[in-house]
Amino acid sequence: MLESQNIEWKESWRDEYLKWICGFANAKGGKIIIGKNDNGKIVGVAKAKRLMEDIPNKIQTQLGIICDVDLKNENGKDYIEIDVKPYDVLISYQGKYHYRSGSTKQELKGNALNNFLLKKAGKTWDDVVEPRAKLDDIDISAIKAFKKGAATSKRLPFIAGEENIEQILDNLLLLENGNLKRSAILLFGKNPCRFFINAFVKIGRFGQTDDDLRFQEVIEGNAFQLADKTLEVLDRKFFVSPISYKGLQRVESWEYPYEAIREVILNAIVHRDYMGAPVQISVYDDKLIVWNEGSLPKDLTFEDLKKKHSSRPHNPILASAFFKGGLIEAWGRGTIKIINECKKAGLPEPIIEYSSGGISVTILKNQFSEKNLIEIGLSVRQIKAVEYLKENKSITNKIYQEICEVSKATATRDLTELIEKFKLLERSGEVGAGTSYKLIGS
Known part of the structure; x- marks a missing residue:
């Protein structure tokens, strides 16, 4: 048996190892072997019989769970194997929550703890009821825009004739027992920032360095209209539109491929962590960076984003409404579209990476600069x-x-x-x- 993500070796028992047991119980379970060194060699454990009484009692009284604790012997040396099963409820040790990730133990705090609590309850952040929200907080014009998009995309054609706002919200899984969920306010709220202070997009125009901020703009609004509002402001205030002529007709084009920028912004809105910072767009002379707080699913890499991959949005209720409204594609093809649109425009492949606690997408203006x-x-x-x-x-x-x-x-x-x-x-x-x-x- 090798030490791995689910196995931990310890030469002797210490009460602090209850943290490791807590971490295993909150993750996928695992085993702690007492009496084995870091090289995997059995060194034996002193007072094994006494520990066989103490350890189960401490686990039960301090963690509130039961584990299989077995006394084993190899070459005349006693060692103890503690088998920890995963628990559906969140387990704490002295008021703190631990979690086994990879081969390390982490203490869950802040947003990570909130998200973990929701996961244990079978929910995501956008699936939670917002108790302060009322039906009067919903923007009817946003609902109308959604209906038009859903009918045009043919993903929800019957909705065109539906006039009952509550019925529309219920069909989109945005209500629970008649109460509005967070996703309803984000999607169609008159003022989402009143409920979620960072539910906006911030744009900055920079010079040659990050500390050379020339001017900035804040874009507020519900998620269903936020991308188009952001694109409008980018075009009007931040981009220099190259001008050409087709005969006598003046033609203005974008500095960057429109569809790529739109897809990046939509992805940021759908996948961001709404308990964190706002979506941030940084415009430079030679590039544009879109950043959102969040992370990839654990078994997905940035290389996977360059090909067809499974779609596991951070906010699935939000993503479902965006898909039905014709704003985004399903099946994990958004990043492929961004890459292909840049290639069609003769630009380098976008750079997608972790940055400052979130994910950034960098689109370079001109590969021939x-x-x-x-x-x-x-x-x-x-x-x-x-x-x-x-x-x-x-x-x-x-x-x-x-x-x-x-x-x-x-x-x-x-x-x-x-x-x-x-x-x-x-x-x-x-x-x-x-x-x-x-x-x-x-």
């Missing part, structure tokens, strides 16, 4: 070639030789790197003298 080219490791010659391609449709090996003043072999090596290593160029035309190169996506 000089700053980005330097950061990913292009040489001065290769940057010069990319700059040439920004103004010209294509480049050949011969042109590369001329503008960079290098041999054919060096030009070939540099261009191959730009294709295979940096994935910035693609070949065009027949291989050989007729080969030309262009920027990917151009």
